[in-house]
Amino acid sequence: MVFEFNYKLTKLSRPLVKDFKYLRLDPSIRDLFSDPPLSARRQPPNLRSLLTSSRLPQPPASHGNRTCNKRRCQVCKHIITDVPFIPPGTTTKIRPPPLTCDSSNVVYLLVCTRCDRGNYVGETGSKFRLRFNNHKQTIRDNTQGFTVGQHYNLPGHDLNDLKCILLGSSFTSQQIRRNSETKWVLTLNTHIAGLNRDLGIISDYTFHNRGGFRGEAQGARPPPFQKILKFFQLHKTKDKALFQ
Numbered sequence: 019m020v021f022e023f024n025y026k027l028t029k030l031s032r033p034l035v036k037d038f039k040y041l042r043l044d045p046s047i048r049d050l051f052s053d054p055p056l057s058a059r060r061q062p063p064n065l066r067s068l069l070t071s072s073r074l075p076q077p078p079a080s081h082g083n084r085t086c087n088k089r090r091c092q093v094c095k096h097i098i099t100d101v102p103f104i105p106p107g108t109t110t111k112i113r114p115p116p117l118t119c120d121s122s123n124v125v126y127l128l129v130c131t132r133c134d135r136g137n138y139v140g141e142t143g144s145k146f147r148l149r150f151n152n153h154k155q156t157i158r159d160n161t162q163g164f165t166v167g168q169h170y171n172l173p174g175h176d177l178n179d180l181k182c183i184l185l186g187s188s189f190t191s192q193q194i195r196r197n198s199e200t201k202w203v204l205t206l207n208t209h210i211a212g213l214n215r216d217l218g219i220i221s222d223y224t225f226h227n228r229g230g231f232r233g234e235a236q237g238a239r240p241p242p243f244q245k246i247l248k249f250f251q252l253h254k255t256k257d258k259a260l261f262q
Contacts, residue, residue, distance in 0.1 A: 022062040031057045081113040083184050086120050093119040093150050098129075098183040107134030108206055117184040119147045124187045125198045127206070128153065128166060128213075132179040136169050137212035139185075141199040143192060146184060153180070165213040 038054045041047060082101040085094035097119060102111040106129055117124065122145045130136025142149040156167030157177050170180055185202055189195035200218035208214040 020058045020060055023059040080116065082116060083114050084116060084118050086118045088119075091119055091147070092154075093147050093182070096150070096180055096182050098181050103183060105129050105137055105206055106131075107137065107211060110205060112183070112185065114183055114185055115187060117146075117187050119145075119150075121146050121184060121187050123189055123195065125185045125189075125195060125202060126150075127183050127185055127202065129181050129183070130169065130175070130179050131181055132175050135211065135213075136175075136179070137206055137208045138166055139199055139202045139206060139208050139212075139214055139218075141195050141218075143195070146182075150182060165215060169213055 034057060035054050083097050083099050085091070085097055085099065087094065102113050104111055105127065112127075123143050124146050125139065125141045126146060126149070128136070128138040128140070140149070153166050154177060155161075156164040157170045157180070159167065160171045161167045169175065170177060186198055189198065196218055203209050203214050203217055206212065209217055
């Protein structure tokens with residue numbers, strides 16, 4: 019038995035041992051108490067323990083994705099925690115923010131560990147866990163029209179080759195989040211050497227890596243390069259801390 023220390027209980031141990039023999043006389047509870055009880059005392063909370071701690075505070079991680087470590091989470095085994103991280107087929111060093119599977123309002127990158135043609139940049143306003151599960155479903159179903167699902171059904175590829183990393187969060191609007199997505203598509207060249215079909219928010223004004231310019235069939239002309247460059251320069255400085 020453990021008691022909080024109290025000077026009135028200092029003489030409790032002796033009566034407990036002394037009266038234990040009477041418990042042994044009762045056959046119905048004799049087997050429950052084979053040994054005399056032991057008493058111990060612990061220090062009650064005091065002002066020092068309430069106001070201070072013996073643990074040193076741990077500084078929060080400034081870079082690097084983290085796993086949520088929830089028992090039923092199926093995303094943790096796919097998330098990349100390396101800092102810095104260099105996506106396959108690129109030379110860009112990325113120092114991602116400290117986000118987890120539960121983070122929402124994010125821009126993310128999917129990479130293939132089997133080859134360097136499986137990079138895909140996406141965005142979502144919901145929890146990343148839900149968006150990632152959607153990607154996994156397209157892979158299981160080999161859904162036509164979804165480049166991620168089709169890529170991981172290629173010969174020698176499977177779901178275990180899929181890894182992910184969260185590139186940014188806390189966007190104040192959907193447009194800003196989509197602007198960031200487009201910046202990452204351009205930076206990592208995933209619209210040409212990856213799985214992105216277009217340039218996201220400015221896809222109506224750019225070339226399509228699976229079938230040319232979207233307005234090409236109607237005789238439309240692609241916009242001048244200066245317009246695309248101006249858009250990219252508008253947003254390239256927002257996530258400087260991610261690059262080295």
